[in-house]
Amino acid sequence: MQPLPHAPRTVDRSGRSRSRLTSLVGVLLALALSLTACGDSDGEDGPTGSGQTGAAGSFPVSVTHAKGKTVVPSKPKRVVALGYVDVAVARALGAPIVGALKFGGGADGRNFPAVTPPLDEDVAVLDEVKPNVEKIAALRPDLILMTSGQPTYQEVFAKLSAIAPTLGYRTKLAQDDPTETTQLIGELLGEKQTAAELIARSERAIADFVAKYPEAKGRKALFGQALPDNAYLLVTPDAQVNRFFARLGLTVPAEFAALAGDVGPTGSAALSLEELDRLDAADIAFLLFRDAKIKDHALVKALDLTKTGRLASLDMGTAYVVLLPNPANTAYLLSKIEPTVAKLVQ
Known part of the structure; x- marks a missing residue:
């Protein structure tokens, strides 16, 4: 996944949001996560929905x-x-x-x-x-x-x-x-x-995962990536990862969810390095660290998320899986997020 040019919204400490030019990875596409956070392509306003001609298993x-x-x-x-x-x-x-x-x-x-x-x-x-x-x-x-x-x-x-x-x-x-x-x-x-x-x-x-971890219901979760200059969090509720998290009872923190309507086609909100402490608005978080130095940043180390083991550092492959959940990867995805979700019980 490669970085895509985009102007996401950045949360500042006064509660306002500001636009700032940066690059994202997409996987997604969506974090067009390298995250590959992705946007719409030509034809977005075209017809939607599906229709099938012929009986099940028949063609055309x-x-x-x-x-x-x-x-x-x-x-x-x-x-x-x-x-x-x-x-x-x-x-x-x-x-x-x-x-x-x-x-x-x-x-x-x-x-x-x-x-x-x-x-x-x-x-x-x-x-x-x-x-x-x-x-x-x-x-x-x-x-x-x-x-x-x-x-x-x-x-x-x-x-x-x-x-x-x-x-x-x-x-x-x-x-x-x-x-x-x-x-x-x-x-x-x-x-x-x-x-x-x-x-x-x-x-x-x-269903089995939800039954095993009822404590996840109502808790807050973030997914995103950290580049050398900013962290990008996928905040739009329509993102596949956030829809999947919602099925587990997890939601985007309110201060980030509030930006969902104004973050552009990738649905990503940006945090500057000075604002990394705001990640503690979440109960658990899953980040792809594109720069190891960010993982070792003082504010990241000081997070309650870090101290309690509720900040998961994802590799690129796992980030793809989390970004684009689908019926073929459900079991694998759940196995990857389970150790972090389990921390909610402790």
Whole structure:
């Protein structure tokens, strides 16, 4: 994930917010988390919602999304996945993936966390940020999945859809309901029942987690990244991570949630280094430290969050997973946040 130019809002000590030019990572896209905090792409005002032609598992299948309409005439045999959610969900559904993003931050140098089974070396070959349309065309896909692709990929949607039917995001990048996205991908793959089973397993895992940690209900949580000059917190309630946290009973602290309507397309609010103590507005926090020096900053060390072990330092892979929760990574995500959530009981 690479930094994206953006002017987020910064919280100051008088309670006012000010605009300041900086760069974000997106994953998300959303923290277009490198965080990749992402925004909307062309076509945001296009049609939304989905529709299917034909009986379950039959073709053709037609789906309407923010970029237009995608029609898949027959069950796909060569699928290219251009976003983390697309890779994770398609892999979980047994899609015949012939090309996918390569995640250099992965344990094996190519796979995102929670992609099961892992992609082979000759499949994970596409750059995470820089589209190579010719390389994608050479893979001869009959379906391209790009519901969560980086903004740079969204910019070449028209070129990609000329190669093969291409599925874009339904409404807004990194803000679609991941359950609905899984259903759409399942429809286009002819794996509607498999998608329903994946969703059901995810729902059970969430329900079990909520039952195990009732203390999380009503508590405050923050997710973001720390760069050399600022920390960026994803505050919009529509962000997938905050929707997921809400299902666990966790909400964004009020002073940050109040900025949600005025933070721009990435939904991120910025804290200067002098304001890092404001992180203690949360009961737990999950941060990707892009600069190790920030992790060792005096104000970070002085946080109650740090002293109580309720500030989790995320690696890039885990940050992607937290940023873009979906039915394919639910169990993995819960396992990663559980040690921090468990601190709420102590």
